[in-house]
Amino acid sequence: MKLDTLYNRDCIAGMAEIPAGSIDLAFADPPFNIGYTYDVYEDRRAADEYLDWTKQWGAAVVRALKPTGTFWLAIGDDFAAETKMIFQRELGLFCRSWVIWYYTFGVNCKFKFSRSHTHLFHFVKDPKNFTFNHDAIRVPSARQLVYADARADAKGRLPDDTWILRPQDAAHSFTPEEDVWYFPRVCGTFKERAGFHGCQMPEQLLGRIIETSSNPGDTILEPFGGSGTTLIVAKKLDRRFLGFELSKNYADQIHSRLKSTKIGDPLSGAAEPTVSAPTTANGKQRKTTNPTPPNPIAPATKRPRKKSAPTLQTPSMF
Numbered sequence: 001m002k003l004d005t006l007y008n009r010d011c012i013a014g015m016a017e018i019p020a021g022s023i024d025l026a027f028a029d030p031p032f033n034i035g036y037t038y039d040v041y042e043d044r045r046a047a048d049e050y051l052d053w054t055k056q057w058g059a060a061v062v063r064a065l066k067p068t069g070t071f072w073l074a075i076g077d078d079f080a081a082e083t084k085m086i087f088q089r090e091l092g093l094f095c096r097s098w099v100i101w102y103y104t105f106g107v108n109c110k111f112k113f114s115r116s117h118t119h120l121f122h123f124v125k126d127p128k129n130f131t132f133n134h135d136a137i138r139v140p141s142a143r144q145l146v147y148a149d150a151r152a153d154a155k156g157r158l159p160d161d162t163w164i165l166r167p168q169d170a171a172h173s174f175t176p177e178e179d180v181w182y183f184p185r186v187c188g189t190f191k192e193r194a195g196f197h198g199c200q201m202p203e204q205l206l207g208r209i210i211e212t213s214s215n216p217g218d219t220i221l222e223p224f225g226g227s228g229t230t231l232i233v234a235k236k237l238d239r240r241f242l243g244f245e246l247s248k249n250y251a252d253q254i255h256s257r258l259k260s261t262k263i264g265d266p267l268s269g270a271a272e273p274t275v276s277a278p279t280t281a282n283g284k285q286r287k288t289t290n291p292t293p294p295n296p297i298a299p300a301t302k303r304p305r306k307k308s309a310p311t312l313q314t315p316s317m318f
């Protein structure tokens with residue numbers, strides 16, 4: 001099978017042709033079985049049928065992984081528990097992290113809390129032997145930033161396992177020193193949006209996963225191409241890649257995205273929290289009346305107590 005290629009075909013049939021044990025990192029963002037409208041795939045199946053299909057493509061991923069390989073899975077609430085069990089109990093992977101990716105512009109719900117997160121499971125084949133480039137993703141610690149603690153590790157700390165962005169907060173509530181990473185969902189108005197697929201993932205999120213769990217030159221597998229984010233980011237970060245996408249329409253558009261992407265191109269979206277409030281296609285942003293908001297994690301200074309009744313304020317994170 002030719003590397004650096006996106007195939008317009010069913011991923012289970014396609015993955016059967018990948019040599020066993022040849023993939024360093026696989027990332028899958030499958031349909032969540034929630035009735036989402038794709039152009040070819042029908043996203044509303046009986047639960048048993050969906051889970052049986054998950055076992056089939058999951059087994060194909062696991063077969064393709066090297067003994068030192070890593071698998072990241074994005075999945076919604078509805079099947080997160082069952083899917084985690086399939087990969088751990090039936091397919092023999094080990095779960096290293098259960099990351100929550102929290103985003104705004106989630107699904108507005110009427111009779112339940114609005115959905116604003118996706119589960120990201122970080123699985124490995126061998127819990128004693130896998131790639132985890134922790135120095136590539138370190139962030140400053142509170143010991144360094146807030147307490148000036150001499151015991152602080154100068155290299156910073158690993159990020160939390162909740163990855164957040166509330167774009168409306170970014171300018172006012174977060175500073176460059178914050179130690180959580182923020183990734184907005186790629187909304188219709190954002191400049192990053194390719195425009196043909198509603199499930200496009202942010203490049204910065206894939207960037208973190210690929211940089212942590214693989215090295216330049218490694219091979220990345222993406223069974224569910226979608227808008228092509230995984231493949232685009234793999235190429236930009238100088239990884240080899242192999243992908244599948246059922247829809248001809250999506251596959252054609254991924255091909256043209258890949259054509260216009262070069263190794264070393266910067267990832268779309270901002271990695272820096274303070275500027276990660278997304279740019280819209282026409283650069284639209286609300287004018288701020290307070291260009292220098294207070295730093296919420298700066299060392300506390302004594303402020304006079306207000307006598308007035310407390311007002312309701314937007315918390316910085318939740």
Ligand SMILES: C[S@@+](CC[C@H](N)C(=O)[O-])C[C@H]1O[C@@H](n2cnc3c(N)ncnc32)[C@H](O)[C@@H]1O
Nearest residue numbers: 010011029041199200201224226227229245246
């Ligand atoms: C949630 S989307 C992936 C979005 C992607 N992560 C992105 O950032 O654009 C899932 C994709 O899987 C594709 N798909 C569904 N069944 C498939 C199959 N059996 N083989 C290959 N692709 C499939 C759908 O057409 C859809 O584009």
